[in-house]
Amino acid sequence: MEPINLYRDRLLKHYIIHHNMITISIVLFFYTWLYGYHFNSLFFFYYNLTAGIFNLIVYFYICRMPMCKIRPFINLYFIFFVLYMLVYAFCMWEKSPIIFAWLFLIPLASGSLFSQKTTVSWIFCIVALAIITMICSKFLYVFFEETTFSSSDILLINICSLLFIFYFLIAGTYFNRRVYKLSSFQESKETTVKQYQSILNTSRGIVENYRLKEQLKKLYETILIYFEKEQPFKNKDFSLIQLADALNTNVSYVSRAIKLNTGSNFNHLVNTYRVAHVKMLINEDALKRHSLLYVYDSAGFKHQSTFNKVFKQIEGVTPKTYAHNMTKHE
Structure with missing residues (x-):
């Protein structure tokens, strides 16, 4: 008491x-x-x-x-x-x-x-x-x-x-x-304690939120290194679970790290790397030696329709238009 x-x-x-x-x-x-x-x-x-x-x-x-x-x-x-x-x-x-x-x-x-x-x-x-x-x-x-x-x-x-x-x-x-007077003092004391506790909890929340953001930034950097080095996006069945397992973390942390640093989701990040890989192949004149099917298949796309849709969403033009424009510049 x-x-x-x-x-x-x-x-x-x-x-x-x-x-x-x-x-x-x-x-x-x-x-x-x-x-x-x-x-x-x-x-x-x-x-x-x-x-x-x-x-x-x-x-x-x-x-x-x-x-x-x-x-x-x-x-x-x-x-x-x-x-x-x-x-x-x-x-x-x-x-x-x-x-x-x-x-x-x-x-x-x-x-x-x-x-x-x-x-x-x-x-x-x-x-x-x-x-x-x-x-x-x-x-x-x-x-x-x-x-x-x-x-x-x-x-x-x-x-x-x-x-x-x-x-x-x-x-x-x-x-x-x-x-x-005693009751008023007690109520005032309890109110002060609650306010202090609220400020303390808010401060803890700010500190914990800052620490979490720092952890998620480091995790995102690890994801980018993993994508650049291992190029897992070339696997047509590459999933968020596989990425989390590869980095020894959980799906939630990976999703939050991507969302915090890019504003988008896992699928968009993977498609961005796949489109970048296709662009690299086109720039290296891969279409002179291989078909468009080979190009998007090697980048990890399963279907041409999906490839065309994603490529246009990211680059603003179709793959054929992009390849044609690259040929003209040459």
Whole structure:
């Protein structure tokens, strides 16, 4: 793991586990005292005391775990938090709607830990729970009708809730900014590495391309020497494979060497040498001693029609016209 990711995980663990869970335990024990000794509500006294003890047990259980193993517990912890808050919502949402504000702290924490999709899902779930609470509380209020609070009690509950929620919002915003900066730095670092890698690959490609061109130029020079010395084009069945075998290389390299240095292919190179050989024979008055059939046959052409076509393509005139012009010059 890269150091920046390791530091990010430590930061996550410090905020989510050490900071938030300890703070939540303090809040729960504060509400235990508030409801038990100030409001004289035994139900909420034991309810908050149980929740506080449970929160501490979970904290001591997971605080020694690495962050990668803690993540699966977090969504489960959020679910328990929602169930805990639903009792308050069913009991007093009409008198203190601020109860729902506690639930919207979940997306704030989720945004630093999970994907945007998971965070949006939690927002939809909380909105749905608020609607369900408003509908079902009319039917469930009978279970909490003995739990009543005066206006001053509700005011105190709202003030405490606002103070704690405000604190969690400030702490969450501060933490999210630190994580965002780390993520931005990581993205910038990855982008720089990719750009450097791209430049490096391009440079390597240029060097490798230059080396390849040099190799292909040397191979083409070898081909020309082989053609001049051995005159393999005189063989009517001479092929690209035979040339590659003769030079101890492969067909692809030979083709690329010819293409790079002449702009044409193997067949054109062979025909160029064959036509040059025919011209040499004509210039040496071979037609006075031999027929045209002998001349193009000795140069490696199989058929006269092919010979005439290739000769005209390369020289711009037919073999007979070329021979006639040579005779006139003499």
